[in-house]
Amino acid sequence: MKNVNTSVLFKDYGLNVNDNQVKIPGENQQRTILMTPAGEASVRNVLMMHSPETVIFLFPHVSRNLGEWMRERNYFYMDYAGNAWIEGESYYLRVEGLPKIPIARDEETKTSRAFTATGLRVLFIILVNSDLLNAPIRTIADASGTSVGAVANALRDLERDGYLIVNGRKRFLTKQPKLIQRWVELYASILKPKLKTRTCEGAEPQEIVANPELWEKFAQLGGEAAMLSKGFGIRPVETRFYSEYPWQDVTRFLKLRPAEDGNVVLTERFWNPHYLPASPLVPSLLVFADEFTDGDERQAMTAQEMWNHDEDLQQFQ
Numbered sequence: 001m002k003n004v005n006t007s008v009l010f011k012d013y014g015l016n017v018n019d020n021q022v023k024i025p026g027e028n029q030q031r032t033i034l035m036t037p038a039g040e041a042s043v044r045n046v047l048m049m050h051s052p053e054t055v056i057f058l059f060p061h062v063s064r065n066l067g068e069w070m071r072e073r074n075y076f077y078m079d080y081a082g083n084a085w086i087e088g089e090s091y092y093l094r095v096e097g098l099p100k101i102p103i104a105r106d107e108e109t110k111t112s113r114a115f116t117a118t119g120l121r122v123l124f125i126i127l128v129n130s131d132l133l134n135a136p137i138r139t140i141a142d143a144s145g146t147s148v149g150a151v152a153n154a155l156r157d158l159e160r161d162g163y164l165i166v167n168g169r170k171r172f173l174t175k176q177p178k179l180i181q182r183w184v185e186l187y188a189s190i191l192k193p194k195l196k197t198r199t200c201e202g203a204e205p206q207e208i209v210a211n212p213e214l215w216e217k218f219a220q221l222g223g224e225a226a227m228l229s230k231g232f233g234i235r236p237v238e239t240r241f242y243s244e245y246p247w248q249d250v251t252r253f254l255k256l257r258p259a260e261d262g263n264v265v266l267t268e269r270f271w272n273p274h275y276l277p278a279s280p281l282v283p284s285l286l287v288f289a290d291e292f293t294d295g296d297e298r299q300a301m302t303a304q305e306m307w308n309h310d311e312d313l314q315q316f317q
Contacts, residue, residue: 006033006058013084013093022056024076026089031056031076042185043075044292044300056086061100112157115182118146119154120191121270123183126173127316128283129276133171143275180285180316187286188293196245196268200256205236205263208254216280219243219250220273223265224299226287229280232306234299240290242269242282284312 007017010033015022021030034050035058036042043057057070057077070077071085078084081098113119125144126133132140140151155171158164163179165172173179202208205225208215215221221229223240243250247266250256256264276283284306292303307313 009078009080009082012082013078013086014091015086024086024088025091029054033058035059043070044304046181064096067096112161113150113153114155114157114161114163115186115190117191117194118150119157120183120186121146122151122154123158123179124187124283124285125271125275127180127183128271128285130173130315132275133173134169143272145270145272176316183285184289184292187289191270192290195270198247198258198266199260199262200251200264200266201259201262202239202254202256202264205239208239208264209236212280214253215241215250217249218253219247219266220269220282221280222267222282222287223290224302226281227291227302227306230284230287230306230310232302232310234302238263238265240265240267242267242286244269284310285316288313 006020010017010022015024017033018030020033022033023030032050032055034046034055036046046055046057052073052075055076057075059066059077059079061081062070062077062079062083067077067083067085076086078086079098079100081101082095083098084093084095086093114123121144122140126140129143132143135143137148137151137155141148144151155164158173159166163173163175165174205228209221209225209229212221219241220243221239222242223238224234224236225239227234228236241247241250241264243266245268250266254264256262256266281287288303288307288310291299292307294300307317
């Protein structure tokens with residue numbers, strides 16, 4: 001197992017690192033080194049918060065395909081093995097084909113109970129309802145559909161990792177942009193795969209969106225159909241509902257039929273809706289996360305437009 005020293009890694013290529021900043025010859029400003037999980041969705045997630053001209057991505061490993069994808073978009077990168085692409089007016093670096101190296105435990109992301117599937121439920125509810133942050137732990141547990149112990153552990157680890165400050169009886173979130181970025185990324189890779197889902201055949205998304213009286217008592221609309229409802233212009237090809245498993249009411253009233261390639265996706269609602277304002281739509285953060293991390297570049301671009309203009313998302317910026 002090998003420890004990775006970021007400063008040494010960049011210094012080997014003639015670049016000096018100071019406080020996680022690196023200056024590329026020929027550029028006027030320093031770039032921030034951002035440790036990022038490998039993958040296109042993770043890169044798009046980072047760019048939600050940062051301009052590509054201000055960062056260098058540092059990955060555990062860059063495959064040839066990911067490297068090509070990065071270069072096509074002019075995103076500079078390096079990985080722990082030394083694969084890299086950085087280009088300036090008086091500097092050029094391109095290294096490919098170095099094998100992935102095993103990383104020692106102390107160089108991996110800390111295991112945080114705030115970033116497990118259960119912890120992400122807790123984090124979601126306190127992000128979309130900030131009043132709950134200072135509610136009793138038992139209330140947060142009821143709102144997030146988790147246990148008192150899970151809430152206590154998540155809050156404790158958020159405090160340990162610098163995302164939460166406790167002052168007397170008051171709790172305050174810090175580094176919120178980074179915390180939102182982590183939630184969006186980890187929702188897609190950790191929480192979402194654990195949610196119960198069912199695919200069905202039903203009416204076209206536009207028809208469903210136009211008739212909320214048929215479903216709003218039993219479910220909330222998410223995904224691209226919710227983006228359409230918010231005025232962000234794509235033509236949805238599927239409808240995603242969040243509701244309580246096993247979705248009997250919404251299935252009956254919308255006359256849905258199970259179908260492997262259907263156009264309606266039923267997803268387990270992982271929060272208690274009574275703790276949020278009544279709405280036919282899921283919270284904007286979840287709409288954004290579903291579409292931004294979907295893997296479809298068109299949807300990601302529309303989600304980015306929503307991030308920039310949606311009133312409910314402005315609180316996170």
